[in-house]
Amino acid sequence: MRRLLAGLWLLVMVAAAVHVAGRFVEGLPFQTDLMALLPVEDRDPVVARAKEAMADAVSRRVVVLVGHPERTVARQAASELRASLESAGTLAAAGSELDPARLGAVYFPHRSGLLADADRRTLQENRGEAIVNRTLSQVFGFVGLADSRLLEHDPFLLFPEFLKGLPGTGGKAFLDEGLLTIVDGGLFWIVVSGQLAGEPFALQFQDRFEKAWGAAVSRIRIGAPDLSLLRMGAIFHARAGASEALSEASTIAACSLAGIVLLMLLAFRSAMPLVLSVVAVTAGLLTALATCLLAFGKPHVSVLLFGAGLIGVTVDYSLHYFTQVFTSRSAPLERLRHVFPGITLGVGTTLLGYGALAVAPYPGLRQVAVFSGVGVLSAYLTVLLWFPLLDRARPSRLPTGWDRLAALLRRVWIEDSGRGLRAAAAVAAVVVVGTGYFRLTTDDDVRRQQALSPHLVKEQAEVLRLTGVDASGQFFLVEGDAEQQMLVREEALATRLAPLVATGAIAGWQSPASFVPSIERQRDNRRLVEERLERPQLAALCERLGMASPAPRDLGGFLQLRQVREAGVLTVLDAMIVDSAPGGGAHVVLLAGMSDPDAIRQAARGVEGVRFIDPTADVNALLRQYREQAVWLMAASAFLMALLLALRHGLRHGARIMVPPVVSIIVAPAVLALLGIPFTFFVAMALVLVLSIGVDYAIFCAETSGREPFTVAAVTLASLTTLLSFGLLALSEVAAVHAFGAAMVVGIAIAFASAPLAARRDPTP
Amino acid sequence: MRLIRLVAALACVLLATTGRAEPLAGTELLRGQFVQERHLKAFAKPVISEGRFVLAPGRGLIWIVQSPFPIVTAVTPAGLLQKAGGAEALRLPASRVPGMSRLYQMLDGALSGNMVDVEGAFVVARDGDHLRLVPRQAGTPGAPFESVTIVLGQFVESVTIDKGNGDFDRIRFSDQRPCSEELDPDESALLQSASQ
Numbered sequence: 007m008r009r010l011l012a013g014l015w016l017l018v019m020v021a022a023a024v025h026v027a028g029r030f031v032e033g034l035p036f037q038t039d040l041m042a043l044l045p046v047e048d049r050d051p052v053v054a055r056a057k058e059a060m061a062d063a064v065s066r067r068v069v070v071l072v073g074h075p076e077r078t079v080a081r082q083a084a085s086e087l088r089a090s091l092e093s094a095g096t097l098a099a100a101g102s103e104l105d106p107a108r109l110g111a112v113y114f115p116h117r118s119g120l121l122a123d124a125d126r127r128t129l130q131e132n133r134g135e136a137i138v139n140r141t142l143s144q145v146f147g148f149v150g151l152a153d154s155r156l157l158e159h160d161p162f163l164l165f166p167e168f169l170k171g172l173p174g175t176g177g178k179a180f181l182d183e184g185l186l187t188i189v190d191g192g193l194f195w196i197v198v199s200g201q202l203a204g205e206p207f208a209l210q211f212q213d214r215f216e217k218a219w220g221a222a223v224s225r226i227r228i229g230a231p232d233l234s235l236l237r238m239g240a241i242f243h244a245r246a247g248a249s250e251a252l253s254e255a256s257t258i259a260a261c262s263l264a265g266i267v268l269l270m271l272l273a274f275r276s277a278m279p280l281v282l283s284v285v286a287v288t289a290g291l292l293t294a295l296a297t298c299l300l301a302f303g304k305p306h307v308s309v310l311l312f313g314a315g316l317i318g319v320t321v322d323y324s325l326h327y328f329t330q331v332f333t334s335r336s337a338p339l340e341r342l343r344h345v346f347p348g349i350t351l352g353v354g355t356t357l358l359g360y361g362a363l364a365v366a367p368y369p370g371l372r373q374v375a376v377f378s379g380v381g382v383l384s385a386y387l388t389v390l391l392w393f394p395l396l397d398r399a400r401p402s403r404l405p406t407g408w409d410r411l412a413a414l415l416r417r418v419w420i421e422d423s424g425r426g427l428r429a430a431a432a433v434a435a436v437v438v439v440g441t442g443y444f445r446l447t448t449d450d451d452v453r454r455q456q457a458l459s460p461h462l463v464k465e466q467a468e469v470l471r472l473t474g475v476d477a478s479g480q481f482f483l484v485e486g487d488a489e490q491q492m493l494v495r496e497e498a499l500a501t502r503l504a505p506l507v508a509t510g511a512i513a514g515w516q517s518p519a520s521f522v523p524s525i526e527r528q529r530d531n532r533r534l535v536e537e538r539l540e541r542p543q544l545a546a547l548c549e550r551l552g553m554a555s556p557a558p559r560d561l562g563g564f565l566q567l568r569q570v571r572e573a574g575v576l577t578v579l580d581a582m583i584v585d586s587a588p589g590g591g592a593h594v595v596l597l598a599g600m601s602d603p604d605a606i607r608q609a610a611r612g613v614e615g616v617r618f619i620d621p622t623a624d625v626n627a628l629l630r631q632y633r634e635q636a637v638w639l640m641a642a643s644a645f646l647m648a649l650l651l652a653l654r655h656g657l658r659h660g661a662r663i664m665v666p667p668v669v670s671i672i673v674a675p676a677v678l679a680l681l682g683i684p685f686t687f688f689v690a691m692a693l694v695l696v697l698s699i700g701v702d703y704a705i706f707c708a709e710t711s712g713r714e715p716f717t718v719a720a721v722t723l724a725s726l727t728t729l730l731s732f733g734l735l736a737l738s739e740v741a742a743v744h745a746f747g748a749a750m751v752v753g754i755a756i757a758f759a760s761a762p763l764a765a766r767r768d769p770t771p
Numbered sequence: 772m773r774l775i776r777l778v779a780a781l782a783c784v785l786l787a788t789t790g791r792a793e794p795l796a797g798t799e800l801l802r803g804q805f806v807q808e809r810h811l812k813a814f815a816k817p818v819i820s821e822g823r824f825v826l827a828p829g830r831g832l833i834w835i836v837q838s839p840f841p842i843v844t845a846v847t848p849a850g851l852l853q854k855a856g857g858a859e860a861l862r863l864p865a866s867r868v869p870g871m872s873r874l875y876q877m878l879d880g881a882l883s884g885n886m887v888d889v890e891g892a893f894v895v896a897r898d899g900d901h902l903r904l905v906p907r908q909a910g911t912p913g914a915p916f917e918s919v920t921i922v923l924g925q926f927v928e929s930v931t932i933d934k935g936n937g938d939f940d941r942i943r944f945s946d947q948r949p950c951s952e953e954l955d956p957d958e959s960a961l962l963q964s965a966s967q
Contacts, residue, residue, distance in 0.1 A: 136858070139855045139856045139858065139860065140855060140860050142840050142842075142855060142856075143840075143842045143853060143855030143856075143860045143861070145809070145818055146807075146809075146818060146820040146836055146839065146840050146842055147820075147836060147842040147844060147853055147855065147860075148834040148836070148842070148844035148846075148853065154811035154812040154813035154814065154936075154937070154938050155812070155813070155936070157811065157813055158813045189865075550839070550840075551814065551818060552814055552815060552816050552818065553813060553814050553815075554813075554814075554815065
């Protein structure tokens with residue numbers, strides 16, 4: 007029977023392995039979008055698509071400022087840099103966006119409906135003479151663009167004003183002979199910007215980019231060693247982040263693996279426990295992964311990261327089993343029988359804990375719950391079904407050190423002589439909790455959780471200061487049944503935003519309508535020009551200029567978005583048109599130089615079909631929800647665990663078993679607060695693990711009265727392996743990983759040190 | 772496109788000073804009258820404007836059109852301001868038009884008798900009292916005209932700017948006199964305002 011079950015378990019394992027391998031062959035089956043973790047009902051496909059498009063455009067964007075005191079040197083270097091990045095196939099060839107002549111050619115035939123915002127206002131206020139004065143000053147004045155061909159077609163010179171009024175790249179850069187330039191602090195900064203020709207997070211493209219970048223920079227530095235370069239773009243961060251994360255992850259993994267192997271070899275002086283522990287852990291991870299792939303299709307990648315922490319839980323059952331080799335029990339079945347109640351109860355409580363997570367409406371927590379629950383259960387089944395068949399470990403003597411440690415812990419936690427110490431520990435815990443919670447802060451800002459190289463952050467801040475563009479990622483989403491409706495809505499939004507430019511709340515904005523006005527607006531512009539400028543002023547102007555009256559205006563057709571897009575003169579439009587299906591669509595309004603997002607959000611209130619989207623705030627809100635949910639679910643699982651323990655051990659003892667894990671998760675955040683680590687979602691997730699691991703330690707002690715030195719050995723080994731695998735995470739540069747690791751270390755240390763408290767008190771003194 | 776005219780206009784001022792045997796002393800002003808004929812193909816007759824100018828070396832230039840329409844333009848190393856009918860019609864800070872500061876370098880150089888910057892940008896050919904300047908980088912967007920022809924007397928007598936498309940400007944100068952008096956308060960205020 008036992009062999010049959012073991013065989014069946016093997017079949018399950020092979021099936022899981024085949025499934026996982028198959029999925030991996032198809033490509034990495036993981037979701038990386040943080041938004042996928044949002045509760046389903048909060049997700050709006052249009053918003054999601056807009057965010058994705060924006061994020062994609064932002065992540066592919068590269069901005070480099072090339073600075074030099076000599077204008078020609080800066081220009082030369084910038085042009086060379088762009089040329090080499092383009093010819094290496096790393097930067098998409100620059101659009102002809104910066105070619106005013108081509109832009110003018112596309113717009114010119116439709117000029118009758120095009121007016122600069124300022125001119126439109128002037129005409130609405132019926133001050134046509136101001137435009138006449140401007141025209142006269144252009145013709146007679148020191149500076150002017152009285153080109154005779156232009157005057158013939160556009161006697162009030164309205165068209166050049168319209169072109170001049172088109173929103174630029176935003177910010178302080180201006181076009182100097184074809185190159186975007188900023189003059190600041192005695193330096194000429196030339197802007198080299200564009201879209202990457204590849205995926206910034208793909209390692210292969212990163213390599214190609216780095217090579218091309220390095221070569222280009224050293225080439226332009228030959229001619230001008232004192233060139234200044236400022237970089238902004240996800241590719242630079244991704245590059246720094248990837249190399250850092252890779253080296254960090256491999257160092258941490260290698261160190262903890264080596265530590266665990268060494269520890270187990272030292273403790274057991276035999277390879278068998280190590281090998282079988284690895285088998286149990288692998289079985290747990292394999293089935294967990296297979297189940298997640300089956301149940302969720304594309305689980306989120308963070309589940310995998312969290313799942314690595316599962317090793318710390320699943321290895322405990324094997325360790326508990328193998329400390330039996332230090333007893334006189336040599337038959338594997340006898341060993342199993344002895345640890346069976348402890349590990350079964352441990353699995354039961356852990357499953358209860360994850361069960362609580364699974365009922366939450368958050369896909370992320372549910373995936374973590376399923377992954378961990380399945381992993382723990384199959385590691386347990388592996389111990390149960392395979393260990394008795396595979397275990398060949400001979401009994402051995404427990405090193406005397408464990409005796410002393412066990413005695414010490416017993417004295418502190420169980421015997422009457424330790425009463426004073428226990429009281430002191432309790433007082434210390436209360437003091438730590440009191441002072442720690444007083445200082446406890448929460449932090450849900452995702453930007454602080456990422457690892458960003460400080461000098462790149464400084465360069466980026468300098469680029470933002472010089473160019474005056476905005477990198478907040480916030481935007482307006484404009485939806486409508488038809489293109490014209492969206493354009494009209496954008497014009498309505500523009501009238502709300504215009505006053506905010508004056509107050510400095512925003513530097514500017516770009517919407518499809520700011521490049522192509524709605525037909526309604528173009529018709530109104532024609533009317534304004536005809537009624538308030540041509541009829542009252544044209545004859546007089548021609549006479550003052552001594553110019554023959556031009557032939558009646560050729561109105562031309564109305565300008566349409568399609569015409570501008572097809573001409574390919576404004577690539578910026580492509581990023582703004584998210585959806586242009588005939589039945590409806592969505593446009594994005596890009597914002598520049600925002601200093602008061604609340605005022606902007608407020609201003610747009612009530613404009614139909616317009617929504618303010620703040621992806622970072624959404625992620626932050628998500629992290630806050632997850633953090634809060636995790637705390638409540640932790641409380642719920644602790645309660646369920648206590649109920650289960652009460653069934654077996656009675657109310658009083660059951661409650662006492664819960665003391666060590668509960669104390670750990672209450673004290674750990676206080677200790678972290680004293681260390682200056684805020685309470686984040688990642689800390690909350692670590693505490694979920696601390697609870698399920700800590701309760702295992704307490705149960706092992708409770709089941710064996712905590713008197714047996716090998717139980718102490720099992721718990722000690724279990725905590726040491728866990729501390730090794732997580733403790734090293736605390737050294738990470740990434741704030742989120744650092745906090746996660748620190749919370750694990752503190753929590754597990756407390757859970758370990760206080761676990762013997764859960765042991766049954768013998769009636770005898 | 773605005774830059775085109777600006778460069779052209781500045782070039783003639785620059786050249787107005789190069790005809791002198793002696794460069795202007797630092798405290799001197801040059802005052803004078805001008806008549807500008809702007810020949811535009813679309814127009815039956817040239818567009819004619821008249822007025823006066825003040826050049827204050829190192830501080831700026833004030834160009835005042837009096838007829839047919841009052842237009843005041845002040846150019847300083849820091850920027851340009853143009854007023855039409857008393858209202859501000861155009862303002863160009865030098866930080867947004869690097870070409871302007873380059874022209875200023877040329878102007879400053881020329882005023883102190885240093886033609887290196889001018890000859891870096893133009894091919895200069897002299898024939899008697901005629902001076903012909905052709906931009907070295909013809910056809911680039913920054914080259915505002917095909918050629919400039921200057922007729923020299925004691926000062927610059929006239930400047931002709933040929934724009935190559937059939938349009939051309941001719942500016943005649945008269946009554947030019949260097950003087951050592953200060954700028955009057957209005958003129959100072961104007962230069963001040965153009966520098967902001």
